[in-house]
Amino acid sequence: xxxxxxxxxxxxxxxxxxxxxxxxxxxxxxxxxxxxxxxxxxxxxxxxxxxxxxxxxxxxxxxxxxxxxxxxxxxxxxxx
Numbered sequence: 820x821x822x823x824x825x826x827x828x829x830x831x832x833x834x835x836x837x838x839x840x841x842x843x844x845x846x847x848x849x850x851x852x853x854x855x856x857x858x859x860x861x862x863x864x865x866x867x868x869x870x871x872x873x874x875x876x877x878x879x880x881x882x883x884x885x886x887x888x889x890x891x892x893x894x895x896x897x898x899x
Contacts, residue, residue: 851878853893859886863893 847870853863861884868874878895 849874850898852896852898853878853880853882854896855884855886856892856894857884857887859884861886862896864898865895867895 847868848866849869851865851867853865855861863880863882865878865880867878880893881890882893883889884891884893
């Protein structure tokens with residue numbers, strides 16, 4: 820963060836204002852795609868933390884795949 824000072828001069832008076840310029844905050848979450856192991860092409864989108872030990876591990880969930888009407892394993896893949 821840094822401050823930018825500006826002086827505006829007009830006839831008869833002077834105005835000074837301060838502009839605060841902030842940097843962008845680092846994103847703490849990453850969106851990943853959970854792809855069905857049944858090969859149907861069905862996927863879920865999950866939010867994964869960038870910090871901690873979960874950031875290094877691939878997510879695997881057993882969730883419902885409506886195209887085969889049963890619960891199957893969903894594994895993490897990158898978002899396109």
